[in-house]
Amino acid sequence: MQPKLFDIHCHLDFSEFDKDREEVIKRALSNGIGMVNVGTDYESSKKAIELAEKYEHVYATVGLHPHSIHLGVKPPSECPSIPKLKALAKHPKVVGIGECGLDYKFQDTRNNNQTNINLQKSIFKQQIELALEVNKPLMIHCRDAHEDLLAILSTYYSLHSTRLQGNLHFFSGTWEEAQKYFDLGFSISFAGPVTYDVGRITDIVSRAPINKIMIETDSPFAAPAPFRGQRNEPFYVQEIAKKIAQIKNLTYEEICKITTKNALKIFINNVNI
């Protein structure tokens, strides 16, 4: 049976779940919640695939998170992880490339700021090329870098408009930026903060086209109310769905149905499984 909800971005391979990973996954699945485990480097991507192989309705993405770029790579040389990720990317349960993107809030003291920015951009572009090559959507992380990220996506869009696709996870930009992502064919997803936000995120949720939004937990981080401050897990994605239903003035069932349809369209059924 098809899940009633999809947590499209979680990290159950992280050590926070070492003691009860199976229980956490089963708690979600037995309540009709499917999930996408998002890889953040080569090892984590491999573990995400292992989990996806074990359970129905559990999928994986493979990628190199901007926080994981500390491999002594100097742009523009090719990152050694990319060819390894490419081998994983072809796995039938891999539904996207990422977590990749730009994070200018992240301070890596090993390099100066400009070197970090150049490195992040170079590795992000390599992952966009990988996504185009294997024909899978991007799972993008972006903090304080929307202008540069939009510029990079626009360049690729002008060359590959119909094939470039993906989602901005834990969306943190403005409404104007959200519109620019929609124009490039991208969707955005919302996590726990929507349950305790009183302004900016609520406003974006209320204005965003319903076929462009999805729901995620980003477990183990950012648990929604009433679990704020605790370890997050996919089961709690229901709280985020409830809040989005309230903002959108739709029923909980309607939000489940629509966001699941979007997740299936953008990630799960988008690749040849």
Ligand SMILES: [Zn+2]
């Ligand atoms: Zn993440």
